[in-house]
Amino acid sequence: MANESEPRVDSTLSKGLAILEKLTSLKGGMGVSELSRELGLTKSNTFRLLQTLSTLGYVRREPDKTYSATLKTWQVGRSVVENLNLRTAASQMMLYLSEETKETIYLAVRDGLNVVYIDKVESTKPIRSWNPIGGTAPIHCVGTGKAILASEYRLLRDHVMGSLERFTDRTISDIEALDKDMAETQLRGYAIDTGEFRQNILSFGAAISLPNGETVGALGVSVPDVNLKDGDMDRIGAHVQHAARAVSENLSRL
Amino acid sequence: MANESEPRVDSTLSKGLAILEKLTSLKGGMGVSELSRELGLTKSNTFRLLQTLSTLGYVRREPDKTYSATLKTWQVGRSVVENLNLRTAASQMMLYLSEETKETIYLAVRDGLNVVYIDKVESTKPIRSWNPIGGTAPIHCVGTGKAILASEYRLLRDHVMGSLERFTDRTISDIEALDKDMAETQLRGYAIDTGEFRQNILSFGAAISLPNGETVGALGVSVPDVNLKDGDMDRIGAHVQHAARAVSENLSRL
DNA sequence: ATGGCTATTTCATTAATTGACACGTTCTGA
DNA sequence: TCAGAACGTGTCAATTAATGAAATAGCCAT
Structure with a gap:
């Protein structure tokens, strides 16, 4: 209700964080396809972003080929409260x-x-x-x-x-x-x-x-x-x- | 010490998260210039990413024109552990x-x-x-x-x-x-x-x-x-x- | 005023992200 | 057992979307 001149956002960053948020809100993990459907992204795109998040340590590929948020996300967030x-x-x-x-x-x-x-x-x-x-x-x-x-x-x-x-x-x-x-x-x-x-x-x-x-x-x-x-x-x-x-x-x- | 074939990462997402991590590790806020120097990014780039993080709610522009991490970062991370x-x-x-x-x-x-x-x-x-x-x-x-x-x-x-x-x-x-x-x-x-x-x-x-x-x-x-x-x-x-x-x-x- | 420091904006360039498609594997149900 | 659907994972050319340089504007000292 209050976004007049919405400052242009970097879509890659935005999508990446959306994925992260989605994963953190889940009890278990989620696969590439389901994730892409839920967020309205293409599979390739989702896959690529997940790869990035993985190598950065925010997300991990489980043995059953699904992805889930790691505790790094939590650790990063925690330091906000500590500081x-x-x-x-x-x-x-x-x-x-x-x-x-x-x-x-x-x-x-x-x-x-x-x-x-x-x-x-x-x-x-x-x-x-x-x-x-x-x-x-x-x-x-x-x-x-x-x-x-x-x-x-x-x-x-x-x-x-x-x-x-x-x-x-x-x-x-x-x-x-x-x-x-x-x-x-x-x-x-x-x-x-x-x-x-x-x-x-x-x-x-x-x-x-x-x-x-x-x-x-x-x-x-x-x-x-x-x-x-x-x-x-x-x-x-x-x-x-x-x-x-x-x-x-x-x-x-x- | 163990990154052989590093899967290509999305640089935008990567940089954005780097900024977020930096900000969460800080007690106070940090300005655009200092941030860009610390992370080896250009000022424009840093500024743009900060704008994105702001509109997404992860970061806040303080009255003194510095940027600092919000509790959203914490909330997102928290749900990992909550789950x-x-x-x-x-x-x-x-x-x-x-x-x-x-x-x-x-x-x-x-x-x-x-x-x-x-x-x-x-x-x-x-x-x-x-x-x-x-x-x-x-x-x-x-x-x-x-x-x-x-x-x-x-x-x-x-x-x-x-x-x-x-x-x-x-x-x-x-x-x-x-x-x-x-x-x-x-x-x-x-x-x-x-x-x-x-x-x-x-x-x-x-x-x-x-x-x-x-x-x-x-x-x-x-x-x-x-x-x-x-x-x-x-x-x-x-x-x-x-x-x-x-x-x-x-x-x-x- | 002046210089040096900020944050912010603009804009042309180009590099980085993207989606369509293809490939192999695994699961499902008939 | 087999077909086929759904899945995760690559590939790659097209083009979008992120980028850096440079310009602008504000702020605080001297």
């Missing part, structure tokens, strides 16, 4: 969160059962939370971590179960309590840490995900309890949730 | 292995004469093996690879024979020794790598197969030798074997 600069995609929303809350904003990714802070915006207030970029925190007791944990709970539950180390008297250290908290977090849409890692430091977090639901990180706000007024918790939570969603959408546009 | 729902089928048993061993667990599939790691569970120990998801290793000298090799040895023997590259002084690099090791592996039910790829990193692997006997991948455990106590080898081997069998049964239900 996608979360920081860039998140920076605007981090500033937004900073404006709205005046507190310290963190961008975190998961590393095993910890989160690593890969970016932050400092609070301007005199009393503030402090963690260095590159610093880590246990996944089960900070806002960013709990948000990530909740979004991948099925995968991580059994793993995290064995290492619910206690840091304050509010740290969740038994699995039943964690199950409950995670269920609430999923429902709520953002995570709350009520001083479960550092005494008197609350934090809020929400997960950032790719279109398919894969979680790649989380945004968080850390607030010393003395800075918190009535109603702030709900307000900040809502902001974090909104920001994380915006970043997720941002990523999907890349 | 083998191996990861889903294996995830529970990977966690089980992680619990039992506390070491790094890998899920690998064969890609030619290599294995590609398509999933893992990190070790919680301070000293641990590390390979990225998407990383590769030669099939003849790591646990997962040897397990797959053993299960398809009749098919692969002649192929692998010519490429027994040596990585450590324990690497099996002559075919008689490999024949013997594979026979033992088949008998034992799981594969052992005694530091044959990385010095001081041992690994254990067992193959995952479909009901018809076709091998689709392998589970593996990597252990730095300093973490190994007496009797651990037998114990871990038995666990890996059991886990792989369970995943195989899992697959047959899908």
Whole structure:
């Protein structure tokens, strides 16, 4: 609905990628003839392109003479996600969160059962939370971590179960309590840490995900309890949730 | 090192994919000129191909006039792996292995004469093996690879024979020794790598197969030798074997 | 302004892609 | 068992479609 002056495309490249896409969408392999029919190409043409894709390693000829996509396609695609600069995609929303809350904003990714802070915006207030970029925190007791944990709970539950180390008297250290908290977090849409890692430091977090639901990180706000007024918790939570969603959408546009 | 009669490749497709690969390997974007220099293409040509990739949605022109890979590349590649729902089928048993061993667990599939790691569970120990998801290793000298090799040895023997590259002084690099090791592996039910790829990193692997006997991948455990106590080898081997069998049964239900 | 760097456009040339056809093999069903 | 259909794989001349050089236009420093 929006291709006015369609820039001329290289047909060879275009057809080659079409073949690749078709093959990747298939469970098994596909033969030259069927492939050419489906894509509206001649057999020779299809065959030739498949040859090219084979020698480049994107496609392999199976023993039964059909062709199927190799994992190279996947490897190439994966590096996009590995290199996608979360920081860039998140920076605007981090500033937004900073404006709205005046507190310290963190961008975190998961590393095993910890989160690593890969970016932050400092609070301007005199009393503030402090963690260095590159610093880590246990996944089960900070806002960013709990948000990530909740979004991948099925995968991580059994793993995290064995290492619910206690840091304050509010740290969740038994699995039943964690199950409950995670269920609430999923429902709520953002995570709350009520001083479960550092005494008197609350934090809020929400997960950032790719279109398919894969979680790649989380945004968080850390607030010393003395800075918190009535109603702030709900307000900040809502902001974090909104920001994380915006970043997720941002990523999907890349 | 082995391209005798290279089947003629479509240069347009080839160049286009080269550009795509380059862009996916980058953290940020890259301009037309730099790209053309790096790949040895003319600016016009590069520009034209980028235009094609853009209209196809694989690449995006950033506000700063550079080009970078989009998530479409990732999505296309992802479906390759999705279509083998191996990861889903294996995830529970990977966690089980992680619990039992506390070491790094890998899920690998064969890609030619290599294995590609398509999933893992990190070790919680301070000293641990590390390979990225998407990383590769030669099939003849790591646990997962040897397990797959053993299960398809009749098919692969002649192929692998010519490429027994040596990585450590324990690497099996002559075919008689490999024949013997594979026979033992088949008998034992799981594969052992005694530091044959990385010095001081041992690994254990067992193959995952479909009901018809076709091998689709392998589970593996990597252990730095300093973490190994007496009797651990037998114990871990038995666990890996059991886990792989369970995943195989899992697959047959899908 | 000026020079040096970009991205983009144009266009004639030609090389590279193409489709029709041919060949051998494998599968199917009568 | 045999015919014939469908398949994967070559071949090759015609011509399309990709190409490089050079020109244009924008951007940022000096």
